[in-house]
Amino acid sequence: MPPISIGTPMGPSGTTCGYCGPLGERSATESSFKKAGLIASQLSCGVYQKMIDRGWRRSGTYCYVPDCKRSCCPQYTIKLDALAFKPSRSQRKLINRYESAIYRVSTKGPKSHRFCLVSTIHESEKAFLPENEEPCHKFETTLERSSYTKEKYTLYVTYQEQIHHDYDNTSTGFKRFLVNTPLIEEPIPYSTRPPAHLPTHYGSYHQLYRLDGELIAVGVIDILPGCVSSVYFMYNSKWEKYSLGKISALREASLAQEIHDAGVSSMTALYMGFYIHTCTKMKYKGEYSPSYLVDPEEYTWHPLEVCTALLDKYHYATFARPEHSSRAPAGFEDENPSELNAEELAKVMTISSVEGNMVTLVPVLMTPYWKDEHARRVITSCIRALGSNLATEVILDV
Numbered sequence: 001m002p003p004i005s006i007g008t009p010m011g012p013s014g015t016t017c018g019y020c021g022p023l024g025e026r027s028a029t030e031s032s033f034k035k036a037g038l039i040a041s042q043l044s045c046g047v048y049q050k051m052i053d054r055g056w057r058r059s060g061t062y063c064y065v066p067d068c069k070r071s072c073c074p075q076y077t078i079k080l081d082a083l084a085f086k087p088s089r090s091q092r093k094l095i096n097r098y099e100s101a102i103y104r105v106s107t108k109g110p111k112s113h114r115f116c117l118v119s120t121i122h123e124s125e126k127a128f129l130p131e132n133e134e135p136c137h138k139f140e141t142t143l144e145r146s147s148y149t150k151e152k153y154t155l156y157v158t159y160q161e162q163i164h165h166d167y168d169n170t171s172t173g174f175k176r177f178l179v180n181t182p183l184i185e186e187p188i189p190y191s192t193r194p195p196a197h198l199p200t201h202y203g204s205y206h207q208l209y210r211l212d213g214e215l216i217a218v219g220v221i222d223i224l225p226g227c228v229s230s231v232y233f234m235y236n237s238k239w240e241k242y243s244l245g246k247i248s249a250l251r252e253a254s255l256a257q258e259i260h261d262a263g264v265s266s267m268t269a270l271y272m273g274f275y276i277h278t279c280t281k282m283k284y285k286g287e288y289s290p291s292y293l294v295d296p297e298e299y300t301w302h303p304l305e306v307c308t309a310l311l312d313k314y315h316y317a318t319f320a321r322p323e324h325s326s327r328a329p330a331g332f333e334d335e336n337p338s339e340l341n342a343e344e345l346a347k348v349m350t351i352s353s354v355e356g357n358m359v360t361l362v363p364v365l366m367t368p369y370w371k372d373e374h375a376r377r378v379i380t381s382c383i384r385a386l387g388s389n390l391a392t393e394v395i396l397d398v
Contacts, residue, residue, distance in 0.1 A: 191263030
């Protein structure tokens with residue numbers, strides 16, 4: 001029996017924007033809106049893959065989809081084709097610099113003219129070095145299931161304070177943001193025996209970076225049927241000049257390639273979160289090619305270079321139907337949502353009762369919540385954001 005996905009629907013909401021200004025300073029006069037949200041108690045990795053393909057993203061167990069049309073800084077899901085990705089000259093130089101300057105005395109012998117991301121990205125790691133080669137520092141990366149440790153929390157606090165000037169970081173907040181996950185672990189169907197350093201299950205992971213035993217960085221990632229999805233990256237600021245954030249994207253693209261090459265044909269991409277064209281610090285994601293943005297209305301993928309040409313002209317852009325683009329954020333008075341028909345709603349199930357191991361489900365139309373105007377608006381906004389087909393795969397706990 002496939003894993004069951006369950007979530008409590010949340011309605012549209014608005015928050016102060018964290019991306020406005022040239023450096024992403026918060027602005028009290030600007031707002032970022034969400035079409036809908038979902039507090040997920042559990043999600044199959046396949047369902048979450050379909051959700052992020054429709055523009056959703058998670059923060060802990062809270063899943064949400066931005067309202068690009070109304071937000072001051074529209075957020076578009078971006079993915080890198082990890083199989084077609086060829087690091088640029090500057091990205092190759094970055095890898096070589098970080099390997100030789102931080103982790104190894106020097107690179108020995110002439111370099112091959114043919115660059116291989118997977119083999120090069122592992123060259124600095126202790127586990128991949130020849131037995132007779134002794135580096136000046138011991139560098140290691142390891143994958144482990146998402147979990148809390150004091151060491152990770154300490155790094156998180158330091159990172160938030162030194163990089164983001166955020167001084168209010170509790171262990172509870174850290175767990176809620178970067179440890180808790182609704183994703184159900186599911187075996188990865190490799191067609192061959194994978195190398196020992198690759199994960200055995202889909203789910204949420206922490207990728208730990210250690211130098212001489214010290215935890216210097218953590219990448220929070222989800223490994224899904226079609227992609228490696230970047231959630232967050234934090235690092236010790238004393239290593240900031242080595243661009244560890246950009247290195248992490250290269251490592252995660254390499255991870256997607258390795259899983260694919262071990263026999264998982266569906267694993268093809270690195271999802272890098274949101275691309276925000278008006279935010280300078282977020283536009284670096286466009287340096288990885290070939291990348292694609294998802295259309296906010298039809299949920300089809302479009303080459304980044306085509307999208308940026310539209311985003312240079314419009315505040316809000318639709319790539320499938322450019323005529324729907326607009327030069328300023330839309331107002332809520334412009335909203336004219338399509339109606340959900342009874343046939344679609346009859347297939348969306350909600351929990352009616354739980355007795356021991358028995359769970360009774362009923363169509364959302366038959367619940368008392370459907371008669372309440374506010375509750376009905378919350379539920380329908382969530383169903384629209386999921387799409388009628390995907391909504392049938394998520395049991396709504398209202």
